[in-house]
Amino acid sequence: AQSVSQHNHHVILSEAASLELGCNYSYGGTVNLFWYVQYPGQHLQLLLKYFSGDPLVKGIKGFEAEFIKSKFSFNLRKPSVQWSDTAEYFCAVKFLRDNYGQNFVFGPGTRLSVLP
Amino acid sequence: NAGVTQTPKFQVLKTGQSMTLQCAQDMNHEYMSWYRQDPGMGLRLIHYSVGAGITDQGEVPNGYNVSRSTTEDFPLRLLSAAPSQTSVYFCASSYDRDRGTYNAEAFFGQGTRLTVV
Numbered sequence: 001a002q003s004v005s006q007h008n009h010h011v012i013l014s015e016a017a018s019l020e021l022g023c024n025y026s027y028g029g030t031v032n033l034f035w036y037v038q039y040p041g042q043h044l045q046l047l048l049k050y051f052s053g054d055p056l057v058k059g060i061k062g063f064e065a066e067f068i069k070s071k072f073s074f075n076l077r078k079p080s081v082q083w084s085d086t087a088e089y090f091c092a093v094k095f096l097r098d099n100y101g102q103n104f105v106f107g108p109g110t111r112l113s114v115l116p
Numbered sequence: 117n118a119g120v121t122q123t124p125k126f127q128v129l130k131t132g133q134s135m136t137l138q139c140a141q142d143m144n145h146e147y148m149s150w151y152r153q154d155p156g157m158g159l160r161l162i163h164y165s166v167g168a169g170i171t172d173q174g175e176v177p178n179g180y181n182v183s184r185s186t187t188e189d190f191p192l193r194l195l196s197a198a199p200s201q202t203s204v205y206f207c208a209s210s211y212d213r214d215r216g217t218y219n220a221e222a223f224f225g226q227g228t229r230l231t232v233v
Contacts, residue, residue, distance in 0.1 A: 009156070032219055043206065044159075044224040051219040090158060092222075102147040102166070102211050103174070104222055106158035 002027045002095050006107035013081050014115050021076040021110050023091030032094040033074040034104070035065055039087045047089075050074065061085070083116045118142055122207050122225030129197040129232045137192040137228050139207030145223075147211040148190040152176065152203040153227075159206060165190055197232045204229050 007022030025031065033050040048059025055067040065076045074091060091107040123138045141148065149164035161174030165184040179201060181193040190209075194201060208222040 004158075032221075034221060036224075043226045046221050049221050092159075102220065102222075103149070103161060103164060104159075104208075106151075106160075108156055108158040 002093070002105050004091055004093050004105050004107040006089075006091055006110050008110045009108070010111045010113070012113045012115065015083055016080050017114075019076070019078040019081045019085070019112070021089055021091075021112075023074045023076065023107055025072050025074070025091075025093045025105070027072070027093070027095045030096040032096065033065070033067055034092040034094070035059065035063070035074075035076050036090045036092060037087045038090065038109075044090065047076070081112070081114050083114050085112060086114045087112060120207055120209050120223050120225040122205075122228055124228060125226060127228060127230050129194070129230065131197060131199060131232060133197050135194050135197065137194075137205055137207075137230075139190045139192065139225060140188050141190075141207075141209040141223070142188065143209060143223065144187070145209035145211055146187065147220075148184065148207065148209045149174070149222075150180070150182065150190070150192045151206045151208065152201075153206060154203050162192065162205075194230075197230075199232045202230060202232045 003026045005024050035047040036044040037047050038044050047063050050057045050067050058064045063078050088109045088111050090109050092104045120141045146167045150162040151159040153159050160176050163182040165171045171182050205228045207225040210220040210222040
């Protein structure tokens, strides 16, 4: 079965620190890759997505992610976090079988706490 | 354009009761799905639909039922609620066939926090 893993359960950083959240997936075929963010009490919002092309993608709020196909990884980065980045972050992979397949597999999530 | 609308936002049920969680989207999306979110487990797929009249099971389908009579609506039914179904439920939609690509993000509803006592 396809799976998605996230390296950290809970990350605690001070404001202005750099952030990198790891994500790996198990499938070697064609994938769509996503990072979603969930602020406390809210629904999931898309941070960024990768479909094809340049493996370095930029998203909203200064986030970026790099797709490394050989490592089946899609790590999320931000050079300088803010208190408002406190949230839970989910890596999600859509495994495209036969060029279809709209089922998303989510990682378990990483809770980010940014200290002011 | 409201996106994905879920109702209710909160619900408390007694064990054995039944209820329906509503989900509607206005983005002409063919694909709709239901997830449950539990601490430390991310989101797990319950049921999904690739179009009106077509549904299929996801990872954790037991105790839930779905139907898709229209493109817009995808209700989730709990047949006989159990405490193990206490969770936050999210409806999502994606994929507009008219765009001509399978590459698509998922749009999520606001979620329903369900407690079964």
